[in-house]
Amino acid sequence: MKRILIFWSIIFCSYISFAQEPxxxxxxxxEDGDVPNWNLKDSVETYLGEDLFxxxxxxxxLYLEYGFDEVAAGRYMNFQSNSILVDVYKMxxxxxxxxxxxxxxxxxxxxxxxGDQSFLYDYYLDLWKGPYFMRFTANKKDNGMxxxxxxxxxxxxxxxxxxxKKPQLTQAFHLPGFEITNxxxxxxxxxxxxxxxxxxxxxxxFSEGLYAKWEDKFLFVFAYEDGHKRREWFASAKGKMQMSxxxxxxxxxxxxxxxxxxxxxxFSFKPYSKYILVVKGxxxxxxxxxxxxxxxNLDTF
Amino acid sequence: MSKKITRRKFIEKSGVMGVAAAGAVTFSGLSSCSLFKxxxxxxxxxxxxxxxxxxxxVEQIGGMEKFVPKGSNVGLLINSDFEIxxxxxxxxxxxxxxxxxxxxxxxxxxxxxxVKDEYWQRSKYYxxxxxMLASLKHVESNTFPAEYNEEEFVRFENIDGAISxxxxxxxxxxxxxxxxxxxxxxKHHMTTLLTGALKNIMGVSTREANITFHLGSGERNDPxxxxxxxxxxxxxxxxNLCIVDATEVIIDNGPSGPxxxxxxxxxxxxxxxxxxxxxxxxxIGYEPDEILTTVKGHEMGLGNMNYNEMNIVELxx
Numbered sequence: 347m348k349r350i351l352i353f354w355s356i357i358f359c360s361y362i363s364f365a366q367e368p369x370x371x372x373x374x375x376x377e378d379g380d381v382p383n384w385n386l387k388d389s390v391e392t393y394l395g396e397d398l399f400x401x402x403x404x405x406x407x408l409y410l411e412y413g414f415d416e417v418a419a420g421r422y423m424n425f426q427s428n429s430i431l432v433d434v435y436k437m438x439x440x441x442x443x444x445x446x447x448x449x450x451x452x453x454x455x456x457x458x459x460x461g462d463q464s465f466l467y468d469y470y471l472d473l474w475k476g477p478y479f480m481r482f483t484a485n486k487k488d489n490g491m492x493x494x495x496x497x498x499x500x501x502x503x504x505x506x507x508x509x510x511k512k513p514q515l516t517q518a519f520h521l522p523g524f525e526i527t528n529x530x531x532x533x534x535x536x537x538x539x540x541x542x543x544x545x546x547x548x549x550x551x552f553s554e555g556l557y558a559k560w561e562d563k564f565l566f567v568f569a570y571e572d573g574h575k576r577r578e579w580f581a582s583a584k585g586k587m588q589m590s591x592x593x594x595x596x597x598x599x600x601x602x603x604x605x606x607x608x609x610x611x612x613f614s615f616k617p618y619s620k621y622i623l624v625v626k627g628x629x630x631x632x633x634x635x636x637x638x639x640x641x642x643n644l645d646t647f
Numbered sequence: 648m649s650k651k652i653t654r655r656k657f658i659e660k661s662g663v664m665g666v667a668a669a670g671a672v673t674f675s676g677l678s679s680c681s682l683f684k685x686x687x688x689x690x691x692x693x694x695x696x697x698x699x700x701x702x703x704x705v706e707q708i709g710g711m712e713k714f715v716p717k718g719s720n721v722g723l724l725i726n727s728d729f730e731i732x733x734x735x736x737x738x739x740x741x742x743x744x745x746x747x748x749x750x751x752x753x754x755x756x757x758x759x760x761x762v763k764d765e766y767w768q769r770s771k772y773y774x775x776x777x778x779m780l781a782s783l784k785h786v787e788s789n790t791f792p793a794e795y796n797e798e799e800f801v802r803f804e805n806i807d808g809a810i811s812x813x814x815x816x817x818x819x820x821x822x823x824x825x826x827x828x829x830x831x832x833x834k835h836h837m838t839t840l841l842t843g844a845l846k847n848i849m850g851v852s853t854r855e856a857n858i859t860f861h862l863g864s865g866e867r868n869d870p871x872x873x874x875x876x877x878x879x880x881x882x883x884x885x886x887n888l889c890i891v892d893a894t895e896v897i898i899d900n901g902p903s904g905p906x907x908x909x910x911x912x913x914x915x916x917x918x919x920x921x922x923x924x925x926x927x928x929x930x931i932g933y934e935p936d937e938i939l940t941t942v943k944g945h946e947m948g949l950g951n952m953n954y955n956e957m958n959i960v961e962l963x964x
Contacts, residue, residue: 399858400792403728404902407838407861407868452905467905536868540837540900545937546870591934 369505371418371436374478376501381494383424390420411534412445413438415477422498428491431483432498440477441513441554445531447474449540450481453528460496461503462510471495476508518567518643519558521636528559542566542626545593548586549622551579560636563627567640570620580617587615599630619644686713687960689917689926694964697894697914698772701743704890704916707960710751714888714918715826717752722824723783724759724850726831726842726892727766728791731904733897736832738770740892740914742780744830749779756783757820760850761790786818792854800853803883810947811872812879813863816853822884829920832892833927835901838868839877841928842902844889844920845940845949848881874939878947881920889923891915898931921950922957 372392378385391401394416398406401417416436423429437443447463450472455465461475469491470483482498484491512531519526532538532555541557542564552568559565570576584603588596593605593613602616614633616623618641625633690707692700705711715721723745729735741762748756767773767780788799795802795816804814821827831847838861839846849857864872893913897906911930917923921944925935935941935952945952 396858396862399861400854402903403791404842405837410867449900450905452900452907536837539840540835543840543933543937546939591936 371416371434371478374434374502374505375418375420375432376422376498380501381422381497384422384430384494384498385424387421387423387429390418392416392418407536408449408540409435409437409446411536412442413533414442428488429485430491430494430498431481431485432502433481433483434502435479435481437477437479440508440510441531442533443474443477443479444510444512445533445537446479447472448530449532449537450479451528451530458496460499461506464499466492466495468492471499473499473503474510475503475506476510478506513554514647515554515556515567515569517646518556518640519565520643521560521639524560524639526558526560526565528557530557531555532557544583545586545590548583548590549579549624550582551575552622561627563625565636565640566622566624566626567644568622568624570622573620576617576620576622580615580622583615583622597630602630604630604633685958686710687917688919688957689915689922689954689959691913691915691926691959691961692964693911693913693962695912696964697737697892698739698743700914700964701740701890701916702747703962703964704914705744705747705888707962708916708918711747711888712751714828715748715751715753718754719752719825720823721748721753721756721826721828722759722818722821723748723756723828724821724830724847725762726847726850727762728760729903731897733895733906733908734832734834734902734904735766736830736892737894738767739772740890740894741830742767742770742772742776744828744890745779745783746776748828749782753826757824758783758785759789759818759821759824760793761785761787763790786820789818789851789853793852795853795855806879806883808882809879811864811875812860814856814859815876815880815883816856817880817883818851821851826887827884829886829889830892831889832896833915833924833930834896835898835906835931837901838870838873839938839940840933841924841931841938841940843924843927843938843940844886844891845877845881845924845944848877852880870939874943877940878943878949881944881949882947886920887918889915889917889920891923891927893927893930896931919950919954919957921945921952922954923950925952926954926959 372390375390393401415438419433421429421431451465455467458464458466461473464473469487473480482495535550553571555568557566587593587605593607595606597604604614606612612629614625614630616637623637623640625636686709687707690704692704694700725741726736786799788796800816801819802816806812829844831844833843836842860873860876893911895910897904898909900906915923924941928935928938941952
């Protein structure tokens, strides 16, 4: 009986292992004929690790900060010489792929029922599925081309068995009654610089972060390795903000502080456990209610 | 410290009294230089006609003939190799610049980084000027991702005066040209925050050299290191003329976008690339001292980040 159990355990584990075995990224790209009338021009290119700099002209830093394994890229053409570029980025984790996807997204994207999440723009489609971030780019804005982008995506998505799950931190902005938009998940300063610059070294050292818009306000949560790290970085942020030329009217309030930018926008900063919470657009008293809601969500982690 | 230039400052500095109450100043059909005693150090022209305004910007600082003597060989660096609007120099600006150089009598204009036909074709002026554009030469192997070759690149090791840049590979034509004209776009960059005149110099290098800017310190994305490398490379050759596209630019998700588009609708011309970057950084929401390339360029004596100390002409047309 014991031997039978061991046998079936091995078979089961092998199955699980096989089912989740990452496929070769290159093999995900469509072959000639997979999308009717579209053929691969030249061969699929692949770049590993820091070789990404040889593929992306500006922006490789961001992928590497999230954690990047490999990209496979192929350009396809039809008989009318239209072209579609397919980039499939295999990131080092599901969180990393989600992060790149969110950071690449803009409010102009139309959500699609493809992959774990996808947005269609006027000439390209961004898609997140498991540890993969994909971009399908047409060489021109045209309804027919947009439909073809979707066909390309539909040939790839079924080949990926791993489903994505959003990072836990995203639940921090699960705020019923708030219209949260433009959610972005980041893991370092390059990502943050793409959203907002608090000034060199003021907000830094975090292991992950979350940004979203709520009406005309910005919400941020920065998560640190532990409470000790958070204390160090919060003290640093306080010091930098007091010296900043970008911000003024530094006011210490309880355990947090507020400042205003040159346009008169309030920024309220609050430390909580291993997190720093920031609200742009509300003074401390108004921000307090928002902080409390976010803190309640963080308490559930 | 630097302050944003105001129309009042322009009026004061340029000595023009009569136009003070006029608001926007239109120079259409006028020889603008005749209005001023001395050419400006920096010209900022705001308005919708980017082609015409490029010409006006250079007129304000003395005219192209001042920078491109007849018979000279020009090295031209245009930030053109991006695909999303707001990430590359508007080609109307580049075409206007080339036209001025040709009219000034440049013997040869070499694009230090290949400028593709598809870039020029995005301009409404392409058909009118395509023959002129076809006459441009290019450093043919300097197209992304450029690889070193002895014919078109030169290697530097142990660079005198450089603080971080230990070695680099740059286009020979950059070093050999009589006049170096730098045409960047003032947009967001995720590592350096600003891609402007100083950062654009990475366009004359091979990809391998540029990667060392990003990774050479041993710490990935070390902002101090990359900024210092950029400034160090700028010390190899002076920019003789800089024309910046600050018309319609991304202010986040740079350098390749897509990002939020800001429309300062400005074209900036001058020779002090540190001052120009300092000024242009304010158009996209930064203080000059937030941009490390600007700060380090100032410290290295490459230019003056206190642009308010300079004679700046700012016009809305």
